[in-house]
Amino acid sequence: MARRKKIYEGKAKILYEGPEPGTLVQYFKDDATAFNAEKRAVIEGKGVLNNRLSEFFMTGLTQLGIPNHFIRRLNMREQLIRQVEIIPLEVIVRNVSAGSMAKRLGMEEGVQLPRPIIEFSLKDDKLGDPLVPEEYITAFGWASQQDLDDIVQLAIRVNDFMSGVMYGVGIKLVDFKIEVGRIWDGDYQRLVVADEISPDSCRLWDIETGAKFDKDVFRRDLGSLTDAYTEVARRLGVMPSNATHMPKPTLIN
């Protein structure tokens, strides 16, 4: 295969130049990181699962008319996406207290919030993605007030969709993170959901047992991350339960 130009390599994904202008190929790695990359591991099959799960969620968003970067899945680990200008914010939506919010407010984890809460962190690994108020975002020009209004609308729609889909398979969507990108059409811009939606960027708890099916399994050493993600994929009917554990090909003489 022709050598492709690497555009960007992050902690869990690589972006390559796409086949046509305005497109990119997004490759899902097996690397897992937590605590701002202080904890790292390679988890066999994670990239395959996240590629499939992100395809599933983004396709669902498209069917509801919620704009996103996904075009189509190319193979086990790659998908074709629209090239966007990423807004340097992590948009976090919370339905139930957990993680950094519970810690910051001295709350127990697992408390249903009075309504979905949206917060923004600046995407900056060196600073540990600090929480930023809207005042900072508009004052420093990371996004305009109009962008923020649009981002909140997008985030709420994604939350409604994701919560419903997960509820249907007995899973509570506790919180999640999305990234938003700009697509330019002449002088006009559209904001779309970008990056990925997968158990790497969500908290997913079994409604019956409270078992965790997300990256907290890795962060908190709660068992096999692949088993947790496979369970999500299995419940959603996204892929057979053993698809990431297929035997490696052997050479026949």
Ligand code: UDP
């Ligand atoms: N999250 C993420 N990437 C980040 C930070 C958070 O995907 O860099 C997700 C995380 O998986 C969780 C939600 O955003 O579903 C809220 O995370 P939180 O602020 O509680 O931070 P954490 O406890 O993960 O440090």
